Amino acid sequence: MARSYFCPHCRRLLNPGTKVIFLVENGTDRELMLLSAKLGEYSVVHSRSMKFEEGKIYTFRCPMCRSDLTSSLDEKLVDILTESDDEVMVRVSFSRVFGEQATFLRAPDGINRFGEDASRYEGVNFFGETADPENGEG
Numbered sequence: 018m019a020r021s022y023f024c025p026h027c028r029r030l031l032n033p034g035t036k037v038i039f040l041v042e043n044g045t046d047r048e049l050m051l052l053s054a055k056l057g058e059y060s061v062v063h064s065r066s067m068k069f070e071e072g073k074i075y076t077f078r079c080p081m082c083r084s085d086l087t088s089s090l091d092e093k094l095v096d097i098l099t100e101s102d103d104e105v106m107v108r109v110s111f112s113r114v115f116g117e118q119a120t121f122l123r124a125p126d127g128i129n130r131f132g133e134d135a136s137r138y139e140g141v142n143f144f145g146e147t148a149d150p151e152n153g154e155g
């Protein structure tokens with residue numbers, strides 16, 4: 018059974034089939050892009066009329082609510098949600114730089130990293146949005 022992915026804004030399912038569907042902005046054009054639902058696999062499906070440049074950053078949007086999915090942690094990443102084994106929603110971040118292979122799955126005990134370019138994001142604090150007990154009042 019394939020993993021399910023959800024939009025963090027409207028919470029709708031992004032992969033009704035085997036591929037995860039995004040609306041990707043390329044200049045003034047918008048097209049659907051289909052990515053593998055398997056973490057660490059980087060096959061990309063898009064229409065032949067759409068030309069993507071290696072190393073260029075693209076804006077990924079939810080195909081349903083059209084929210085910009087750019088990560089709040091790093092502007093080169095996209096954030097979506099997936100269900101963990103115990104059915105808790107967790108964040109999956111992946112690079113929105115075309116051709117870059119980096120994916121991060123939030124796990125209870127840390128971050129699972131996928132892709133040969135994941136090391137480029139060593140400096141990103143994937144727990145940055147969670148409450149930091151050291152900054153609490155007492």
Ligand SMILES: [Zn+2]
Binds near residue numbers: 024
């Ligand atoms: Zn949405």
